[in-house]
Amino acid sequence: MTRASTIGDIARRIGVSKSTVSRGLAGSSRISADTRRRILSAAKSLHYEPNYLARGLSKSRTLAVGVILEDIMNPFFTEVAKGIQTALADRGYTMLLTSSGYVPATELELARTLLRYKVDGVLITPVSADSEAIRFLRSHRVPFFMMNEKTPDRDVNWIDSDNLAGGALAAEHLLGLGHRRFLILRNGSLHGTADRFEGLRAALEGGGLSLSDQVVLDGAVSSQDGAGLVAGFLEDGGRRDMPSAVVGCNDAVAIGAMESLFSHGIRVPGDVSVIGYDDIYMDAFIRVPLTTVHQAKFRMGQIAARGLLAVLDGTEAAGGRQFLIKPKLVIRESCREYSR
Amino acid sequence: MTRASTIGDIARRIGVSKSTVSRGLAGSSRISADTRRRILSAAKSLHYEPNYLARGLSKSRTLAVGVILEDIMNPFFTEVAKGIQTALADRGYTMLLTSSGYVPATELELARTLLRYKVDGVLITPVSADSEAIRFLRSHRVPFFMMNEKTPDRDVNWIDSDNLAGGALAAEHLLGLGHRRFLILRNGSLHGTADRFEGLRAALEGGGLSLSDQVVLDGAVSSQDGAGLVAGFLEDGGRRDMPSAVVGCNDAVAIGAMESLFSHGIRVPGDVSVIGYDDIYMDAFIRVPLTTVHQAKFRMGQIAARGLLAVLDGTEAAGGRQFLIKPKLVIRESCREYSR
DNA sequence: TTGTACGCGTTATCAA
DNA sequence: TTGATAACGCGTACAA
Numbered sequence: 216m217t218r219a220s221t222i223g224d225i226a227r228r229i230g231v232s233k234s235t236v237s238r239g240l241a242g243s244s245r246i247s248a249d250t251r252r253r254i255l256s257a258a259k260s261l262h263y264e265p266n267y268l269a270r271g272l273s274k275s276r277t278l279a280v281g282v283i284l285e286d287i288m289n290p291f292f293t294e295v296a297k298g299i300q301t302a303l304a305d306r307g308y309t310m311l312l313t314s315s316g317y318v319p320a321t322e323l324e325l326a327r328t329l330l331r332y333k334v335d336g337v338l339i340t341p342v343s344a345d346s347e348a349i350r351f352l353r354s355h356r357v358p359f360f361m362m363n364e365k366t367p368d369r370d371v372n373w374i375d376s377d378n379l380a381g382g383a384l385a386a387e388h389l390l391g392l393g394h395r396r397f398l399i400l401r402n403g404s405l406h407g408t409a410d411r412f413e414g415l416r417a418a419l420e421g422g423g424l425s426l427s428d429q430v431v432l433d434g435a436v437s438s439q440d441g442a443g444l445v446a447g448f449l450e451d452g453g454r455r456d457m458p459s460a461v462v463g464c465n466d467a468v469a470i471g472a473m474e475s476l477f478s479h480g481i482r483v484p485g486d487v488s489v490i491g492y493d494d495i496y497m498d499a500f501i502r503v504p505l506t507t508v509h510q511a512k513f514r515m516g517q518i519a520a521r522g523l524l525a526v527l528d529g530t531e532a533a534g535g536r537q538f539l540i541k542p543k544l545v546i547r548e549s550c551r552e553y554s555r
Numbered sequence: 556m557t558r559a560s561t562i563g564d565i566a567r568r569i570g571v572s573k574s575t576v577s578r579g580l581a582g583s584s585r586i587s588a589d590t591r592r593r594i595l596s597a598a599k600s601l602h603y604e605p606n607y608l609a610r611g612l613s614k615s616r617t618l619a620v621g622v623i624l625e626d627i628m629n630p631f632f633t634e635v636a637k638g639i640q641t642a643l644a645d646r647g648y649t650m651l652l653t654s655s656g657y658v659p660a661t662e663l664e665l666a667r668t669l670l671r672y673k674v675d676g677v678l679i680t681p682v683s684a685d686s687e688a689i690r691f692l693r694s695h696r697v698p699f700f701m702m703n704e705k706t707p708d709r710d711v712n713w714i715d716s717d718n719l720a721g722g723a724l725a726a727e728h729l730l731g732l733g734h735r736r737f738l739i740l741r742n743g744s745l746h747g748t749a750d751r752f753e754g755l756r757a758a759l760e761g762g763g764l765s766l767s768d769q770v771v772l773d774g775a776v777s778s779q780d781g782a783g784l785v786a787g788f789l790e791d792g793g794r795r796d797m798p799s800a801v802v803g804c805n806d807a808v809a810i811g812a813m814e815s816l817f818s819h820g821i822r823v824p825g826d827v828s829v830i831g832y833d834d835i836y837m838d839a840f841i842r843v844p845l846t847t848v849h850q851a852k853f854r855m856g857q858i859a860a861r862g863l864l865a866v867l868d869g870t871e872a873a874g875g876r877q878f879l880i881k882p883k884l885v886i887r888e889s890c891r892e893y894s895r
Numbered sequence: 896t897t898g899t900a901c902g903c904g905t906t907a908t909c910a911a
Numbered sequence: 912t913t914g915a916t917a918a919c920g921c922g923t924a925c926a927a
Contacts, residue, residue, distance in 0.1 A: 288633050
């Protein structure tokens with residue numbers, strides 16, 4: 216295994232010093248046109264590639280940004296990643312992508328690893344706004360941007376969609392269709408979905424309904440969870456008293472729930488309406504195209520990445536950039552007017 | 556912004572040399588229990604984190620593996636990534652995940668970037684077995700493993716599913732259901748799907764059919780492509796002579812095609828049968844659950860990652876590990892017996 | 896068991 | 912315009 220060539224090899228080849236080669240490669244102005252040409256040609260024939268470890272060590276900047284997503288299998292997050300990717304590529308930054316699987320310990324481990332690789336900054340959809348990973352990033356003073364999550368803290372950067380408004384949007388749609396009893400699949404430990412639940416609750420009470428009349432199941436995050444919770448409810452006698460609408464805290468959960476309803480012989484939207492949250496691309500393809508609340512995922516990633524870069528450039532203060540995106544209702548086929 | 560602490564800081568704090576600290580943190584045996592304890596405690600109170608750039612530079616190993624996928628939005632690839640991730644994590648390696656978007660120039664750029672970050676090896680689902688990225692990796696002698704692709708080259712590592720057999724599997728299923736005319740959505744420039752097409756062709760001809768009687772549309776890779784190709788065909792007069800079955804070169808394409816059929820008032824499987832390839836998780840959730848050919852995605856990633864690690868360990872030769880996985884048919888609801 | 900000295904590949908500072 | 916030298920943080924051969 217032949218060693219990769221370095222600026223030292225180039226220097227030796229054409230008889231100049233390493234510093235001259237470094238300047239030539241960096242496109243510095245203080246260098247003669249001729250030596251620059253010789254340097255470039257030698258670099259090419261030696262298949263030279265710069266060593267970013269050495270460069271990073273020397274400059275204390277790596278041009279790499281770490282990204283921690285909650286679940287790489289959920290198209291919501293990968294679309295956010297695409298937004299990040301384009302924004303970073305525009306500026307010559309590299310994206311180091313990782314996935315926590317919603318596990319706080321993994322999230323912390325990933326933050327730690329990224330820090331050790333000396334990324335210049337981190338973009339993260341945290342499990343919660345005060346997860347250990349977030350505290351870790353803060354205590355180590357790594358520039359970072361939270362996505363899909365918010366916090367009252369004034370010195371943290373975040374971009375989130377207005378989950379309270381979104382939850383209300385979903386509730387009002389169902390109320391408008393005449394629904395009065397709901398099966399709500401939430402996740403109390405994920406702040407974003409907790410807010411959606413709050414918005415929902417407020418809208419229900421605004422409509423004169425009591426939360427205590429609703430069925431609330433906690434712990435939903437994946438489509439498996441959604442299917443499992445619904446199956447458990449139905450097989451546990453819930454069938455006799457089935458609510459007329461199911462509310463998923465995200466689309467994955469709603470899709471799983473819908474599938475479970477079908478396999479128990481319950482039709483959507485004939486017997487029961489289902490609504491989700493996120494507007495992932497597959498919503499249009501599923502068994503019954505899903506009515507949901509749209510989030511601007513690509514833009515979320517893009518804005519967060521650009522905000523982080525602004526911080527890294529030093530053109531922005533280190534913290535306190537905060538964005539709240541308005542969600543909007545997307546009506547497809549999974550919700551229908553309630554008929555006794 | 557306070558500088559991150561280093562082994563030098565620890566050394567100064569407790570009055571030993573940097574090498575002693577290095578040994579202490581590495582868990583070397585040649586060190587007294589007492590100094591080790593003092594080192595560890597100082598490291599903790601200083602919030603020390605090792606600098607992987609420096610370590611990598613010094614050891615010429617980074618414990619990082621680069622991964623280049625074709626499309627991070629396609630669940631096929633993210634499931635492969637999960638397999639990789641678990642295999643790498645078991646061994647303390649970090650996964651650097653990237654996505655080429657099927658663009659050869661991007662793929663090359665990513666390979667180059669990963670090399671510059673001095674990853675120990677690369678796992679890649681290449682656009683083709685002799686893409687520039689692959690040639691780049693070979694010429695730079697980076698240990699790598701191709702996934703979802705194969706080559707006759709004896710010294711390249713790869714794992715692929717038997718696409719010829721898989722294509723035949725799909726064809727034989729449809730033939731068995733009585734179908735005789737097919738709309739085939741292929742992609743000639745992606746070797747894997749080209750093989751599927753070959754297997755399909757062979758099976759058709761084995762069944763006494765001629766390829767020239769079939770409708771073959773090229774350039775399919777995403778669900779948008781599938782939808783667009785079908786829409787183009789239908790709106791261009793294909794409707795009058797619609798084949799009884801559509802074959803997608805992957806599930807994304809098949810799902811897009813199915814959606815387009817529906818929006819043109821053609822029922823699946825009532826009027827037309829649809830078959831895909833990959834068995835991505837959403838196949839079960841879509842409008843008409845998709846009959847498809849299963850690929851062991853998670854295992855593919857896992858095997859490739861373990862194979863690469865074996866090479867890095869030096870326990871295996873640098874090249875020539877090759878795996879062909881048998882695909883299998885998964886029957887759902889999108890294909891039905893042909894009736895007149 | 897511990898310390899000294901050097902190398903990894905690059906950039907930056909200063910002098911020539 | 913160029914070169915010598917130090918520095919980035921860590922690991923390691925060698926010496927003590």
